[in-house]
Amino acid sequence: MKQSVGERLFQIFxxxxxxxxxxxxxxxxxxxxxxxxSSPIAADSKQVFLIPVDFTLATxxxxxxxxxxxxxxxxxxFITIVGTxxxxxxxVLTAFPLSRKDFLLRKPIMLMMVITMIFxxxxxxxxxxxxxxxxxxxxxxxxxxxxxxxxxxxxxxxFFLGIPSDLDDAAKIDGCNEFRLLFQIYxxxxxxxxxxxxxxxxxxxxxxxxxxxxxxxxxxxxPLQMRLRAFFTSEEELAAVDLIMGDFDFNTTTLKAATIIFxxxxxxxxxxxxxxxFVKGAVLGSLKE
Numbered sequence: 516m517k518q519s520v521g522e523r524l525f526q527i528f529x530x531x532x533x534x535x536x537x538x539x540x541x542x543x544x545x546x547x548x549x550x551x552x553s554s555p556i557a558a559d560s561k562q563v564f565l566i567p568v569d570f571t572l573a574t575x576x577x578x579x580x581x582x583x584x585x586x587x588x589x590x591x592x593f594i595t596i597v598g599t600x601x602x603x604x605x606x607v608l609t610a611f612p613l614s615r616k617d618f619l620l621r622k623p624i625m626l627m628m629v630i631t632m633i634f635x636x637x638x639x640x641x642x643x644x645x646x647x648x649x650x651x652x653x654x655x656x657x658x659x660x661x662x663x664x665x666x667x668x669x670x671x672x673x674f675f676l677g678i679p680s681d682l683d684d685a686a687k688i689d690g691c692n693e694f695r696l697l698f699q700i701y702x703x704x705x706x707x708x709x710x711x712x713x714x715x716x717x718x719x720x721x722x723x724x725x726x727x728x729x730x731x732x733x734x735x736x737x738p739l740q741m742r743l744r745a746f747f748t749s750e751e752e753l754a755a756v757d758l759i760m761g762d763f764d765f766n767t768t769t770l771k772a773a774t775i776i777f778x779x780x781x782x783x784x785x786x787x788x789x790x791x792x793f794v795k796g797a798v799l800g801s802l803k804e
Contacts, residue, residue, distance in 0.1 A: 551773035555766035574765040574773045587742035598658040598720040606668050611697050614675035632665045642729055656730035657723050667712045674708040721782040739778050
């Protein structure tokens with residue numbers, strides 16, 4: 516259909532606004548990337564915007580040769596992959612029975628879980644509980660305490676409620692038990708919401724910081740965010756950088772920019788692969804009941 520002048524102006528306004536908003540989000544990352552490839556003099560004198568000045572790879576060579584940073588990166592990748600898988604597994608196994616209308620305890624259990632969204636456990640009891648079960652200085656302390664998000668579980672449950680019950684009857688006639696019904700039918704129809712919730716969990720695990728501060732004393736188990744915090748707040752670390760920069764190829768300014776990019780870009784690259792599911796999964800999972 517032919518668009519009116521008003522509709523065209525409205526689309527132009529929308530596209531322009533979205534481009535401006537996207538630019539405000541992308542520009543800081545591009546600026547940090549440019550700083551990481553620039554000389555220390557240009558970075559400290561604020562000459563760098565979106566294009567590197569006096570291009571150099573010295574900062575990235577130092578980052579990529581840092582074994583401590585790679586160890587923290589490996590810890591973060593492990594807790595992100597394993598944590599997301601386990602969280603999705605237990606979230607689905609919790610949401611499915613709570614979506615079954617023939618499950619008599621679904622309402623009281625659902626009520627108790629929703630209460631946890633309003634009243635969180637105080638920090639001290641939470642810390643003491645994790646310590647008493649023996650998770651201190653364990654990488655599992657970064658995964659198990661936050662294994663299920665009630666908010667994410669509610670979205671998955673609500674999505675399951677929107678699946679026609681006729682499928683259940685047809686599957687049971689063909690001899691499906693509850694587990695086959697869940698894994699072979701429900702999960703196959705729930706890819707949008709599963710991709711969306713997986714992204715929520717993955718971003719949460721990738722940005723793990725608070726639980727690491729509370730439960731990890733062994734530096735070899737620190738995730739990437741914890742290691743970056745220690746790096747940026749440690750005078751000894753920064754002094755060591757200043758000591759080895761005798762050739763002035765990089766300094767703390769370019770190093771901070773490179774490490775931020777190093778910690779941010781991997782999880783950002785996951786989003787384009789899940790984008791086609793993201794809006795559909797979030798909207799359907801939150802509205803159907």
